[in-house]
Amino acid sequence: MHDGEHRRPSDDPGAGFGGVRHRLRYRFDNLLARGTSAVLIWLGVVTLLTVVLSSLLLAAAGVTFSGSNEDSFLEDFWQSLLRTMDPGTMAGDVGWGQRLLALAVTIFGILVAGTLIGVIASGVEARIDRMRRGRSVVIERDHIVILGASQRLPVVVDQLTIAYRKRGGRAIVVMDDRDPSEMVDAVARVVEDTRGSRLVYRSGDPTLRRDLELVRLSAARTVIVLRGADGDVGVVKTVLAIGVELGGFDHVPIVAELTDLSNAEKLERACGAKVHPILASQASARTAAFALREPGMSQVVDELFDFRQCDLYLRDEDGLTGLRFGELVGRYRTARPLGRVRPGGEIELNPPPGTVVEAGDRLIVLAQDRGELTVDTSPAAVPRTHRAGRAAADRVAPEHLLTVGWSEFGAQLLGHWALHSNPASTVEIATDDDLHGEVLAAIEALGVGGRAILGHDDPIERIAHPAGRPNVDTVVFLADHGLDRPEADMRVLLDLAALRSALPAAALPRLVVELRDVDSIALVQLPGADDYIVSEAIASRFIAQLAEQPERRAVFLELYDPSTSSLRIDDVDELGLVGEFEVRTLWAAAYEQGLIAIGWRRSAAHDGEFVLNAPATGRVELRPGDQLVSVG
16 A cells, blocks of 8 residues: 555455455355355255254253263264254253254254255256256267358258268257257258257357367267358358367368358368368359259259259279270169269269279269169170260350349359350349449449349339340349348249239240248249249258268369250250150160260150159150250
8 A cells, every 4th residue: 555545444345344244245155156066065064063063062061852862972963963854853852951952953954954955956957057058068979060050050950861861860960159949949940850860959159169079079070160140250260160179170071151252262271171161152143043044954953952862972983993984874773973073173074985984083973872873784885976965055045134133142143144144145133223333233244235124114014015125035033132031032922923913924934033941932833933043042952962072062063064064954856865765775865965864854744743863774755845854
């Protein structure tokens, strides 16, 4: 204390009788803060002291409680202890001194018992709350860890449970700083059947190492990091925390969802080949843009991304080394080989039939399940004729798009669409007045002819009366990503229904609808959309596909690149494939035309059935108007 400074006694909380009271209360509060075990020890010590004091008083007075067998300190201790636990024990005491002492000890015992029950109940409640919040370490191996609980979580979990349904299921551990009950409810609304998989939820901050210990990253099969409210910052911090916890990035594959390309590139360079950053929204837009090119392609894309149907597998087939690819096309009975991945990572889809499979090559195979990749060992002839199929970019005619609505996803979608469009293509965008400048800037960046239609202009009028402009080939209804998913889908479906009712069927162009909620798919049938795109489901399924096998990313992007061999749909009339075929014969006939056929699509007049990867031993009758789905 400096000279001249004086402190009054009342200023010191530790001075005087009041100070003692404050100190005792402070110590007691600290004791309670130590938890249930500390309080139980304190109660035991206080009870022991009370019993010892009662025994000393009895010994000093030379008396004892009734029921005593002898006059000793140990007997007095025992009788005093009984009275703290059982109030009825004092009923036989004789003499007012003994009675008052027994009453005081019994009342103290009642208070201790009540406190003990409260403390135990509080401890049990705290333990249950801890268990409910998921703060115990998981005891799993080879499990999938999902860090973050964005709106993509339910679809990702659903797809993973489907992927492992034929393998007895797998443990899927989800951790986020939200309450586990909220995550359980969100997932349960989508995942009605876990298909043998175990869903485990933990509450914690994925960016903190101490919380990552709860999910046992070292024993995991794959780690998925979903982008949450913190954006790319939270994802990058989580990935770095995983590296700290594991002592590096070479142990477990990590699939991380980002939105910024530069962040993805930097993260990949910094962390190595085991970290797989993906721009889920960009991948969704790129896939949707590819699906825009041909009617029915969205259904093909949906089938390939959904684990309920066929899956892509990258297989090391050492027993096929030295064979020509043309021989392999007919060797699989329940699968379709699409190409190969070279040891350096280069993707070759539908390579020439004389291409020799070399050591280190991985075959790209389409199959229902990895257990169905059965190879026929009998010799297979290489097709005598095989003409290369035209790239999708060479087959694209000028397109004239009209989009209703605007969003960031719409800008990405049109960007990828314009990248491979015919230079004579055009796009018009009907949107609100306040987005006019943003839309004009986006159109200018597309590199195709286009203009913005303001909100007071009617898209229906534009379709019905072109006024010297090209007829609209396709109308794309974009969902509003600023609204809740059900409300956004409702508005899109209402716009679709209004257009349907305002124009005769003959005057309608192709109608494509963007949905954000998988549950809205069934509602599309009523207004009658030709194709639909569930943008957020595509992104979520893409993440699940990479969690199963991260190397699939490059293959998917190649399949949806119209500048190379990619997915295509052709009329069987044009291919000369009308009639009844054994499926293996149909595959061979298509391969002679440069196409690896993977399925077919019935015309709308014949129920529109879509079949993918049919068994080679089956039979099919293709009629005029049916289409062949292939890679070429």
